[in-house]
Amino acid sequence: MKKILLITALGLSFAFAGSVSPADNAQYQKECASCHFGYQPALLSKASWEKVMGNLSDHFGTDASLGKVESEQILNYLVTNAGSGKITANNNTMQITKSPYFIKEHRKISAKLIEQKEVGSLSNCMACHTTADKGNYSERAIVIPNYGRWE
Amino acid sequence: MKKTLCFILLAFTLIHAKEFNAPMKTYMEGLSAEAKAANPSFTGFDAKRGEAIFLSKHTGKKGTEISCTTCHSTDLKKGGQNVNTNKPITALAPSVNSTRLTDVAEVEKWLRRNFNDVFAHEGSALEKGDVLTYIINQ
Numbered sequence: 001m002k003k004i005l006l007i008t009a010l011g012l013s014f015a016f017a018g019s020v021s022p023a024d025n026a027q028y029q030k031e032c033a034s035c036h037f038g039y040q041p042a043l044l045s046k047a048s049w050e051k052v053m054g055n056l057s058d059h060f061g062t063d064a065s066l067g068k069v070e071s072e073q074i075l076n077y078l079v080t081n082a083g084s085g086k087i088t089a090n091n092n093t094m095q096i097t098k099s100p101y102f103i104k105e106h107r108k109i110s111a112k113l114i115e116q117k118e119v120g121s122l123s124n125c126m127a128c129h130t131t132a133d134k135g136n137y138s139e140r141a142i143v144i145p146n147y148g149r150w151e
Numbered sequence: 152m153k154k155t156l157c158f159i160l161l162a163f164t165l166i167h168a169k170e171f172n173a174p175m176k177t178y179m180e181g182l183s184a185e186a187k188a189a190n191p192s193f194t195g196f197d198a199k200r201g202e203a204i205f206l207s208k209h210t211g212k213k214g215t216e217i218s219c220t221t222c223h224s225t226d227l228k229k230g231g232q233n234v235n236t237n238k239p240i241t242a243l244a245p246s247v248n249s250t251r252l253t254d255v256a257e258v259e260k261w262l263r264r265n266f267n268d269v270f271a272h273e274g275s276a277l278e279k280g281d282v283l284t285y286i287i288n289q
Contacts, residue, residue: 036236061212062235063267066260120237 018138020087025077031066032074037125040135041081043096045088049078052094060094097122109144118145169288171252178255179283185276193277201285204278209269217269219282227289244289252287 020042023029029038041049053075057065066074082088091099106122114122125132128150131141142150171179179196186193206225211217223231227244242248252258262282266274274282 034238035233036238057267060235063264065264067256124237 018136020083020135020137021081022133022135025074027070028074028077031070032064035062035064037123037132039096039125041078042083042135043087043099044078044083044094045092046079046082047092048088048094049075049082051092053078095123113144113147116146171287174255175252175258178258179280182276182280182283186280189276196277196280196284198281198285198288201281201283204282205285209271211268212271219265219269221269227286243286245287246289252283258283 020040023033023038023040032038044052052059053071056071057063086101088099089101091102096102102122109122113119119127125137128142128144129137130143131138139151144150183193183196186196205219205223208216208218217234220231221234222240223243228242228247230242231240232238233240243251245251245253262279263273266272266278270278
């Protein structure tokens, strides 16, 4: 019995691997995802989101400034749903791509596949993770342009 | 009779396409008063001047050439693409995208952001009014 439970638990943990809660906040979608992919809050730590939201007028070289009220509401959404654990471990920068876990997971992707125009950079999740917008980054849903499935 | 009706409808659509809604009119009047205060010889906003601003090329924060058209393209009736993220941008022309220039808060937000990115300063009332007059006529 214990064994069955263990196997079930193990199976469940695998099933959930590569998934985060979708970014289902309408205001976040409107204000942030109008310019770029709506990165799920769980992909960065609370400290990281505070840094991002603290400097929106120079957001990776672009003015993405918001009104005070909108900014506070979005920060609240992000920190309430911020990530913890392996995805954000040892990464309090503003970039998801600086997370050691993220780097490890993408280490086998060649520069050629990343730099091609269909992808451009590792920050373009949807280019290969076909269900990234649903928070699903599982290997089964990966299709790399000019390469194919990654399994 | 049918023809006349068609003409009236057409004329109405054309006029309608160039009209700001009430909150936007109030906003434009505010810009107008500001422009007049800055320069007493100001007589009104001008779509031609706005177009020139829209097409003018500058050196952006990243050292590369940038203009409004970098992301919005030169045909406002067609969509554009964010130059940094490649995310599509819907058409700016109100004649094909009726939601454009209807929400004062949205207009203020994007003018502030985009003027800073392209021109490295927040637009003056004259510049903003001219650009909006250019876009509303598209």
